[in-house]
Amino acid sequence: MYMWKVYHNAFEFSTERFPFPAVENQQRGYKQFVRFAKSVGILFSYQKLLKYDHLSMMDRLVLFLAEYLGTAILVFLGCAGCVKYREGSGPGSLEVAFAFGFAIIIAVQTVGHISGAHINPVITLAALIMGVTPLIQVPLYLGGQFLGSLTGYGLLKTLVPQEYIKRSQDNVSLCSPEPNPKLQDAQIVFMEFLLTFFLVLIVCSAWDNRNSTKLDSLAIKLGLAVAGLALVGVSICHHICCNLKIV
Template sequence: MHSSVRHAVKCFFAEILGTGLLVFLGCMGCSSTVNSITSPLQASINVSLVVMMIVQSFGCISGAHINPMITLAACVYDLVSIPLGLVYVCAQVLGATLGYGLLKVLLPAYIMDVAYNDHGFCVTVPAKDITVAQAFGIEFIITSVFVMVCCGIWDPRSANLIDSVALRLGLTVGGLVGIARLLDAGPATHNAAVLAHC
C-alpha cells in the first residue's frame, strides 16, 4: 500500500474513533436524569476532559481535528490536502453518527426520549429567547474562536509549545461549550455532531 494511502486510512480511522468518542462521551457526560441535572459547568468540564483525552490519543495520528470546521481551516492553512480533508470530513460525520448510535443503544430510553428533553437528547437547539439568527451568530463566533486557537497552535512560531496542545484545546473547547450551553440547549461548536442527529 502506498504511504499516502496508508496515511489517509490511518487518519480516516483516527477521525472516526476520535469524533465517535467525542459525541459518545461528550453527550453522555452532559446527560441529565430524573435524579441529576447537568449544569453548564459540569458539561464544560466533561467536554474539556474528553477533548484532552482525544487530542492526546489521536493527535499524533491525524491531528485530532474531530470537527469539519477545523479540517476546513487545516485545508486553508495548507496542513491537509483537499482530498485528505474530504476523507477527514467523511470520517467525522461517520464517527459522530456511530457515537450517537452507540448512545442510543447504551443509554436508557427515557434519556433519549424526545418527550423527556423537549427536542431530543444532545441536540443543538437555541434557548427559547434566542432567535435562529442570534443562535447562528453565537455559533459562528464560538466556532471562529476555536478555529483561531487551532491556527495559533499550528503556527510555526508555536512549534516548541506542543507539549500542552491537549490541555490548551481541551480548556478552549470546554470554555466555549460552557458559554454556548448558557445560550442553547445542546452540544454547540461541533458540526459533525449536529449532522449525526439529522
C-alpha cells in the first residue's frame, strides 16, 4: 500500500508538471465547453432553481396579482385591437401586430418592476431554466397568467357586442387560432416554435448580466419586438401563428 501511494503520488506529480498532450487537450476542451455552456445558459444553477425565496404570504400575493394584471392587460388590449367595428375589412396585419406590441409595453411598464412581467408560461419556463425564477414561485406565475387571460378575455366579451366576438359562418371566436388551409399543420407548428424561440431569446438577453447597462426603455423594446414577431406570424400564417384572428 505504501509503495502504491508513492507510485500514485509520483504519477500525479509527473502528469502535473509534464502533462500528456492528450490529457491536457481534453482538460482544455472541457473547460472551454463549460465556459461556453455557462455563457449561453445551458448550465444553470440548481441552487437558484431550488432555493427558498423567503417571501411572505403578502409578497407572494402581490407577485400573483402582478402576473394576473399584466396578462389581463395583454389579452384584453391585444384582442380588442382585432375587433372589426366597421363594415368592410377589419384591422390589418400592421394594426393587429402593434395592438399586441403596445399591450406588451403597457403590461411590462405596469408590473415589470414587481414580477418581471412574464405574462407568458413559456417565459416563466425559460426563467426557471435560467435560474432567474425559483421553482417555488412558478405556480404563482402560471396561476396568475391563467386567471389573468380568462379575466382579460371575459372583460372583452362583456364590453364588446357578441356579434363582434363570434363569426356566424364558422362560429370561431375572436383571437382564436384557426388553421390556414394553405399550410400544413407541421408548418404552422414550426412557425409557432420559431417565433416563440425568438421571443425567449430576446427575454434571455435582458436577463444576461452583460446586458445590464442596456435595459433602458425595456418595455418599449419588448413591445416593438413582439409587434415585429406578430407581424411576421400574421403575414406568413394568415392570422394564425400568433393566434390573431380578425372577425
